[in-house]
Amino acid sequence: MNIRVHVSLKPGVLDPQGRAVHHALEGLGFAGVDEVRVGRLIELDVADDTDDTALTEMCEKLLANTVIENYRIEKVG
């Protein structure tokens, strides 16, 4: 089973990497970019009998820092 975990910084948390990308885009001449936030995309190939509880636990314990990050679990198939 293929799982995608989308991890992004919570709103309000400072994102220096996003700022750097934003600044670089402006430097390259791309106008009209308002905000950039950089997160992680973790693709896991897990056994088909892995349940949602285990997936949530993986996110809470390791994949995301829930103090400053949100995560979303997506089952790809």
Next chain:
Amino acid sequence: MNIRVHVSLKPGVLDPQGRAVHHALEGLGFAGVDEVRVGRLIELDVADDTDDTALTEMCEKLLANTVIENYRIEKVG
């Protein structure tokens, strides 16, 4: 307009970060994890009149390293 750019390593490209996460998951007792790949998720807030060409160019020039990475542009709304 909100845009999400999903950047992931091409198949076959070594992913040490993914390996480390895989190893850590096993260490935490999660069985049945086969493979882990770590990519980036870049969220952009761009002007509504930004066209697809500009978005593709942003990816090719800055957001993704197309030698080793694939990218996918998703319009969120």
